[in-house]
Amino acid sequence: EPEVTQTPSHQVTQMGQEVILRCVPISNHLYFYWYRQILGQKVEFLVSFYNNEISEKSEIFDDQFSVERPDGSNFTLKIRSTKLEDSAMYFCASSEDARGYEKLFFGSGTQLSVL
Amino acid sequence: AQSVTQLGSHVSVSEGALVLLRCNYSSSVPPYLFWYVQYPNQGLQLLLKYTTGATLVKGINGFEAEFKKSETSFHLTKPSAHMSDAAEYFCAVSEAGRRALTFGSGTRLQVQP
Numbered sequence: 519e520p521e522v523t524q525t526p527s528h529q530v531t532q533m534g535q536e537v538i539l540r541c542v543p544i545s546n547h548l549y550f551y552w553y554r555q556i557l558g559q560k561v562e563f564l565v566s567f568y569n570n571e572i573s574e575k576s577e578i579f580d581d582q583f584s585v586e587r588p589d590g591s592n593f594t595l596k597i598r599s600t601k602l603e604d605s606a607m608y609f610c611a612s613s614e615d616a617r618g619y620e621k622l623f624f625g626s627g628t629q630l631s632v633l
Numbered sequence: 634a635q636s637v638t639q640l641g642s643h644v645s646v647s648e649g650a651l652v653l654l655r656c657n658y659s660s661s662v663p664p665y666l667f668w669y670v671q672y673p674n675q676g677l678q679l680l681l682k683y684t685t686g687a688t689l690v691k692g693i694n695g696f697e698a699e700f701k702k703s704e705t706s707f708h709l710t711k712p713s714a715h716m717s718d719a720a721e722y723f724c725a726v727s728e729a730g731r732r733a734l735t736f737g738s739g740t741r742l743q744v745q746p
């Protein structure tokens with residue numbers, strides 16, 4: 519079965535540094551998402567992306583965050599100046615069509631540690 | 634605002650026993666409801682979903698869930714647990730027309746031999 523691929527699986531960074539988390543969604547999917555899970559807390563929605571623009575975002579997704587689809591295959595999440603509280607597991611997901619929230623395909627996540 | 638409550642962060646059952654994982658939700662509009670499963674070092678995988686129609690939905694690996702509007706519940710069941718069912722299970726809700734899923738805090742299922 520096709521899968522969503524995320525790299526790296528672990529990333530360690532210093533507070534204040536920029537990080538880019540990378541995802542390769544399933545090739546024929548059109549909607550892309552980022553979620554995160556802080557250790558011991560719920561999985562939280564960050565942003566959804568369609569047709570090269572953000573279609574929905576949460577309160578968490580402030581000016582420090584941005585997303586991009588730089589080419590036909592990658593989908594990235596950038597955090598401009600990381601804070602300690604950004605430490606979390608970040609999940610990328612994709613779905614096939616307009617009703618795709620009915621079935622998201624998730625990657626295995628990137629564990630981000632901010633020191 | 635919608636929310637999801639999963640009762641029991643850890644559930645332990647014996648192999649062959651009934652699995653029951655509880656999920657209650659709140660939503661101001663008719664919800665779409667989901668159960669996802671996460672195996673170690675893997676992403677979340679959709680088990681089953683309810684959008685409209687029949688309130689008893691069947692998913693993969695023998696799991697099923699029933700949408701009970703009067704109880705605002707969507708509990709997950711499986712008649713007979715298997716060792717391979719050990720994982721973390723997440724209930725989630727969304728509203729029609731919105732993309733964001735709201736997740737519960739998860740229930741870790743242990744299956745004892």
